[in-house]
Amino acid sequence: MENILELRHVTKTFKGFALEDVSFELKKGFIMGFIGPNGAGKSTTIRCLMDLIHVDSGEVLFFGKNFQGDCTELKQKIGFVYDQDVFFQDLTAEKNKKVIAPFYKNWDDQKFYRYIKEFGVPLNKKMKSLSKGTKMKFALAVALSHHAELIIMDEPTSGLDPVFRRELLDVLLDVIQDENKAIFFSTHITTDLEKVADYITFILDGKIVLSKEREELSEMFRIVKGPKTMESDIKQALPIAYKETSFGFEAFMRDDEAKKISNKTGIHLERPNLDEIMYYMVKSRRNV
Numbered sequence: 372m373e374n375i376l377e378l379r380h381v382t383k384t385f386k387g388f389a390l391e392d393v394s395f396e397l398k399k400g401f402i403m404g405f406i407g408p409n410g411a412g413k414s415t416t417i418r419c420l421m422d423l424i425h426v427d428s429g430e431v432l433f434f435g436k437n438f439q440g441d442c443t444e445l446k447q448k449i450g451f452v453y454d455q456d457v458f459f460q461d462l463t464a465e466k467n468k469k470v471i472a473p474f475y476k477n478w479d480d481q482k483f484y485r486y487i488k489e490f491g492v493p494l495n496k497k498m499k500s501l502s503k504g505t506k507m508k509f510a511l512a513v514a515l516s517h518h519a520e521l522i523i524m525d526e527p528t529s530g531l532d533p534v535f536r537r538e539l540l541d542v543l544l545d546v547i548q549d550e551n552k553a554i555f556f557s558t559h560i561t562t563d564l565e566k567v568a569d570y571i572t573f574i575l576d577g578k579i580v581l582s583k584e585r586e587e588l589s590e591m592f593r594i595v596k597g598p599k600t601m602e603s604d605i606k607q608a609l610p611i612a613y614k615e616t617s618f619g620f621e622a623f624m625r626d627d628e629a630k631k632i633s634n635k636t637g638i639h640l641e642r643p644n645l646d647e648i649m650y651y652m653v654k655s656r657r658n659v
């Protein structure tokens with residue numbers, strides 16, 4: 372199956388922070404969630420792939436091709452939602468649309484107005500007077516209205532109320548019905564990803580620690596709970612993270628390690644959700 376997006380060994384160094392050897396791929400027909408704690412490098416990675424900042428080394432391929440220096444054609448194929456104000460703040464939403472639409476060969480006015488109506492964006496108000504969430508809705512409507520093949524979004528659901536967030540997830544699932552498209556977005560709201568993401572890529576301290584199918588990821592780890600008397604058994608089983616609780620202990624470990632001790636009396640295994648996976652991985656800062 373064809374990769375719609377591929378990063379190969381991308382590095383970018385700032386004073387005090389570096390993206391190191393960032394590699395992952397996204398195939399057509401799938402949604403990938405990009406997660407990691409504050410300052411892990413999500414926005415920097417997205418800026419690198421949108422060529423808003425230049426990579427020091429490595430390669431970014433879209434549709435199997437390196438578009439470096441030939442972004443005009445590429446931008447037609449990508450719907451991009453950025454985490455900053457990119458529209459003309461003194462113009463109304465309608466005027467912004469009039470400026471933007473001609474840049475896209477496949478601009479679809481009907482689709483745009485349908486989303487604007489569905490999302491409840493007032494077109495006659497100046498951008499600067501719109502709330503953060505409404506600006507995000509406008510940005511989403513634009514990104515979805517030019518038949519882009521790849522939608523890239525930096526924290527699109529932050530600032531959105533839970534009702535609209537849910538509606539947006541439905542829109543994303545609808546977009547991905549077309550198996551030639553793909554969606555890549557960063558977020559801190561992992562419950563959104565539990566609903567829609569096929570793949571999860573996790574970045575920590577500028578390095579990719581995981582890029583896996585969501586289903587596979589949920590089978591990869593276990594939270595193991597047990598009484599204090601089992602402490603030495605658990606420590607021998609090489610937990611990724613371990614903490615004492617009022618009942619005994621809680622350990623985060625790989626499923627294959629957890630299985631080895633699962634039949635011992637008092638041991639209880641739970642499947643972690645994405646928040647818990649992120650929590651323990653960040654705490655341990657260990658590669659798996």
Ligand SMILES: Nc1ncnc2c1ncn2[C@@H]1O[C@H](COP(=O)(O)OP(=O)(O)OP(=O)(O)O)[C@@H](O)[C@H]1O
Nearest residue numbers: 385386387388407408409410411412413414415416
């Ligand atoms: N232009 C820059 N110059 C120097 N440092 C930068 C620059 N841009 C980003 N950084 C640093 O890179 C690190 C990663 O920032 P980035 O915005 O990519 O993180 P993030 O994962 O998107 O975080 P958040 O979840 O808080 O949005 C931070 O320490 C940030 O200060």
